[in-house]
Amino acid sequence: MDHIPYPVSTSVPPVEIPFLLDTVRGSDVPFTGLEKTEEPDGTLTEAKCTQDQHHTAGLLPEADDGSIKDWTLDYWKYPQEQGWTVTDALSWWTSDGEETARRAQKFMYFELLQRFLGHRIDPSSLARKDEDNEKILLDSNIVPELLSQWLARQHTPQLARDYISTSSGNPLKRSHILSLLARVVLECNKLDDLPEPSQSTALAIRVLVETLTNAIHDLAHVKVTENRDIQKLEHNSLLERRFLGNGWCPFQIARLWGQYSPSTAYYLSSSTPRTDLRWCKA
Incomplete structure (x- = not known):
């Protein structure tokens, strides 16, 4: 949640969201956040996120005709594809709080963000070490730049209030994405009754959903006062x-x-x- 405002004059530390993806947690890669680049005047600035720097190659899975799938149609099949469901049950939650949080972060944070953007993301670009260099934390500082790039790729301003284009140019119903985001929030309610790191993971997912919803409204030129879709x-x-x-x-x-x-x-x-x-x- 590093990308959202935080009080300057406070002694209360921010909530630290554990980074739970095993592919990164199990590595020896030193996470330092975004790399610093040196400007001509000698100052150091955060490196901007570009597809070459932070995204793995390739777009999301294609349909039979070669177009990018409507990700809102099969998003909820992801837990079953990962083998998280028991027989035909729809629930993918477990009694293990950390395992449930890991699945939630993988599914409702990383997979959600990637499908929304239309391309894969290098997980390490959203990870950093804590101040003691002991824990790996989720770092969302890169999210605004990713969404800025996403907004720049939209080429249908006349339809933006009702449709959003994908990487292949196929429009998706704006209302379909908003409905999916609302359901993600409902799923987060199940995490709130579990021990850490489930609760902090759920909060991070809710903030991501709010951020994605704001991006959709920015695209449609919907004023903040007109916004009725962000879950309170x-x-x-x-x-x-x-x-x-x-x-x-x-x-x-x-x-x-x-x-x-x-x-x-x-x-x-x-x-x-x-x-x-x-x-x-x-």
Whole structure:
């Protein structure tokens, strides 16, 4: 969630989202985030994400006619394709909190983002080491640049309110993608009752969904005040603990649920509360 605003004047550390993909966690690659490049004046700046730098070769699977598949049609088949389902059951959750979080991150973060963009991503571009160089964390700083490139590839502004083009130029219904994103949020509700790292993983997925939804609205030139599609965050145990630990009273917290998006609720949980005593019950 590194790509969203965070209070400058706060002593509350950001939520650290564990990077759970085994293909990266099991390697000895030193993760340092985006590489630094030296400008002519000698200053160091973050390297921009380009397809050559951060994306693996190839687009997403093609249909029989050579076009890119409508990823909204078969997205929910992914757990079965990974062998996560038991017999014909639709549920892919397990009793193991970390394994469930790993599957959720792979499915509803990485696979969702890749299908939305229309191409594969090098997982290491979304990973970094913590300050103690011990844990590998999910790092979303690259997401805005990926979405900026995605927006630049859209070539149907006259249809943007209703359709979104794919890498092959085949338009997808904007409403279909928004409906899929809404279902992803519902799936995250199942993670909220599980121990860590499921709860923090669910929050990261919710923020990603909000970010993707905003990109769709930007494409359609929908004003923020017109946005009715971003899910407002209901009660959330992880953020409630942050609110309480940062001095918010229970009555203040109760008033917040259902009023704000995940990123706004996260921002508020990282800041000090209002001192207006009228908010709190005696």
